[in-house]
Amino acid sequence: MNKGYPLVSVIVITYNSSDFVIEALESIKAQTYTSIELIITDDCSSDRTVDICMNWIEQNRTFFANVILVTHPVNTGISGNCNRGVKRANGEWVKICAGDDFLYKDAIEKYVKFIMENPDAKVVSAQISRYNQVTQQISNTAHDTDLDNVFFAANTSAKEQYEILLSIFFQGHALFLAKEVLILIGLFDERFPMQEDFSLRIRLTKYGYKIHKMFEYTQVHRDYLYSVSNTKEAKSFFSKNYCRVIVDYKLLYISEELHGIRYLLFLYSLWLKTQVIKHGNSTESFLSSLFYLLDKVTDPFKFYRYYLIQKNKFI
Template structure:
């Protein structure tokens, strides 16, 4: 019998509308030895009571269940770290309180890290299926971005440099060994984002990231969320907050051309915001899409990738 304990940490904040689906997806995992941690960031709705009622029904399914409730809202990274502090598992799976694990998510990740000759795998990212909260029929496959960086001949330093250019994954698809969290945790200085800083810190500390080419998670895209913004906008306003992170963590480590490309994209968004061109009208979308032909750094970047 498999003795590997997997801790699933559910990160919640006002998740009452969706938390039942999320918990059911963990209940229905084909893998059995699971510790369930629910880490709540001071919800003001009835998320906690829903979780407590659910636990009363299904507590015997799990090795252990804990609810960690915050007394103040501290942000996503702090909420993740609270959950991590309560874990006893060998492998850790974080999921938001509105996403859904596929039934074989944990079993597939464990099988992948146990492949012969792959005992060094400590950090795995996989594919997922995204779906629109306002349109359940609009599911689509989402591969990890820039999968070329996961090749056997790519070392961790190359992964780090490529990851600086753009984030390759999505945190619900991560499957991480506890050894990684002994080296680095979630950076609470960026309360609005947890995954990208964590990835860069892991890579800087020599933790290579491996790719499981399989869908393991249903990822819910919610209208008016911090990341996705209003569906009526061309791009969400999250770019303003991410700029804080970019200026400190990314831009100083990019080449001149890469920095200029990032800056021109940022100021293009500011321009569209300032002149109220961010609404999803056909003319605005056309201007936003094709304005890049006037950007020499974008042209250089595209040509470089074509001829490399």
């Protein structure tokens, strides 16, 4: 135990993760920070994930302050699975890790050091690396530095982050959160079972919680053929994940926050993206390519993004 330091609940969310969950669990066991509660929450896997986790826990539970295994009789999606883990968490802080990802050994130590040095921070985002399942190589993710500089600037308030999130599909990776904050905002929105993070960031900032950035790599995200991940086909304009939020969810978590002219502009932006997907979401489709071009040059939110970046350069 790290005397005087907070208990951190690391929540591993699994669904048919039998091939990789041991690697995820071993990465948590190897953490240099030791005041950790391990929670594994499974979303009705049909493979051996639960059995593998039970056997691993039996051999390794003494490495943790506490270990909890949560199972569920039906599949609810990522948001519901996350919520079950958070509800069982006893830690002051929560770190969620997918069952096919893994943490760098000093990840939790870095997060805790950051919050100790920044006591106002209740939500912390970090950098992620990506593991290519084909090449078996780890690479650091390219980030939109210009937008990062705006969104995570010291003088950018939670309210300003909220306004940015309503206009730009902006990823904030590898979150580390105070459990009390998650409870206060109502946990993950289960209306969006496979898109847990973006709506969460909107509500966090809406409630006044600024997302702070720690410019450290803490987590490795696995890209492979069967991952429930943000993979992008070579000839596709949009990733599978982005297509889901457009077609299935219609970016409802954004539209329900908008009014007046801004809502009308949003509908036009959504229509353009829907047309790209409707016509194949492919560089080989003329109509899909045409609508993608229109989206790039006429989407009003693209101009807003440009404005933000240019404004920041002169501050």
